[in-house]
Amino acid sequence: MRYARYSGGVKNEVGHEIADALAILLRRTTRTQLHKQLTEGMGEGVDEQTYPVLSELARTGPRSAADLAPDVGIDRSGVTRRASRLEAAGLIRREADPTDRRAHLLVLTDQGRLAVEELRTRLAAHITTSLSTWPPNEAETFAHHLGRFTSEGPFT
Amino acid sequence: MRYARYSGGVKNEVGHEIADALAILLRRTTRTQLHKQLTEGMGEGVDEQTYPVLSELARTGPRSAADLAPDVGIDRSGVTRRASRLEAAGLIRREADPTDRRAHLLVLTDQGRLAVEELRTRLAAHITTSLSTWPPNEAETFAHHLGRFTSEGPFT
DNA sequence: AGAATAGCGTGCGTAGCGCACGCTTCTGCT
DNA sequence: AGCAGAAGCGTGCGCTACGCACGCTATTCT
Incomplete structure (x- = not known):
């Protein structure tokens, strides 16, 4: 535990510094303001709500809606509904899980x-x-x- | 413009790297999930919705709801309503702007x-x-x- | 002074959320 | 082997909060 002795001292300062910056960052981007701006003018189906689903799906590969939800x-149920929109727009498709016929895996289309x-x-x-x-x-x-x-x- | 020549090369890589990390961070904290967790068990009036208003107000000092809204x-109108909740809980108060009697400044109470x-x-x-x-x-x-x-x- | 503008709060229609239900499929126990 | 309970999915329902637009008061400009 080489850095343990710093926990109460400088580290706390750093924690506050990061906390403040992060708080601002999150406030500014909360309520999907960034997502809305980012998805402006994208095609059918992609908006500030479906974007996180799409993006997370891309990062982790095919998953079920239930798995996706906490992330x-x-x-x-919300993920299911958003997925339906994405499916209608042809951005993802529901695929039957080969190992479990109850499960629907969400997978990205091309x-x-x-x-x-x-x-x-x-x-x-x-x-x-x-x-x-x-x-x-530095960047x-x-x-x-x-x-x-x-x-x-x-x-995490 | 000392670093201009990097714009198309390494810099772009860095941009993607930050973008990916930030995307994850934002996704995880979107929809005020973090705010909800953070405000758990705080007193009356503080919840995942009022928190951003409160926090931003603390950072910038007394401001009107209209000024606060974009941040x-x-x-x-949403800020007004959230402010009303905070006011009812005694966390902020509305103060008449001395220079403009139409305006209501939001100011934090103790x-x-x-x-x-x-x-x-x-x-x-x-x-x-x-x-x-x-x-x-590094921290x-x-x-x-x-x-x-x-x-x-x-x-910004 | 009078008209146009800015600032605030609120009513209204809408959209998305979480919970709970029903249906299908799987699993574990006897 | 068969049956009860659990797991997974989609959907209906009540609710909350959002954005827009309106009315009201105060201010600014001509």
Whole structure:
């Protein structure tokens, strides 16, 4: 436990610093404001509500709606309904789980995969622009840290 | 423009890296899932909806509901209604703007200030825990970077 | 002074949420 | 082997909160 002795001191400061920044970030993007802006003008079926489902599905591969629900942060029934919209738009399809005939797996269609890539590029472009004044190495370490924070962080 | 030449190369990679991490982070915290968890067991009036209003108000000082609205990401009328709840709980009060008698400024009460501090500490503790395995200097630079990203970033 | 504008709160229609129900399929126990 | 309970899915229902638009008061501009 090499860093344990810092827990009460500097670490707490850092915690507050991150907390404040994160609070602002989340407030600004809460209520899918960012998602709405991001999905503006995308085709049928992609909006601020279906986007998180689509995006999470792309990240993890085919999953059931029930599995997806906690990661999206809404009830299972909500995921089902959003999935129906995405299905109607041809972005995903429901596939029978070969190992369990009750289960419906949600899987991206080619069109869905394309949409996800477009959205990802949009967001990246948005971010890249705002990083244009950063020293590249700092941007890189920040990206690395943010990735670690997200995967190991308190919001897994 | 010292870093301009990187815009198309490494920078784009970094943009994607941040985009992916951020997308996950936002998805996980979308629909106020974090806010709900954070406000669990707080007193009357503080919930996942009123929290952003309260928090933003604490950050910027007394403001009108209309000013607050874009930062919270909802309509002006929504802020008014949430503010009414907070007022009923004694966490904020409406004060007549001395320079304009139409305007109602929202200002935190002492009790409100206390609630905000508690929430801030909760979030910080949450984060600090997950940073316990990080080298302190990396945590510090990450905090610094995140702060800069939030204040200069694409979501201002 | 009078007309247009800005700021606030509220009524209204709408949309999405969570809960619970019914149906099908699977599993574990006797 | 068969039956009871559980698991998984989609959908109906009541509710809440949202955004828009309206009315009212105060302000600004000509």
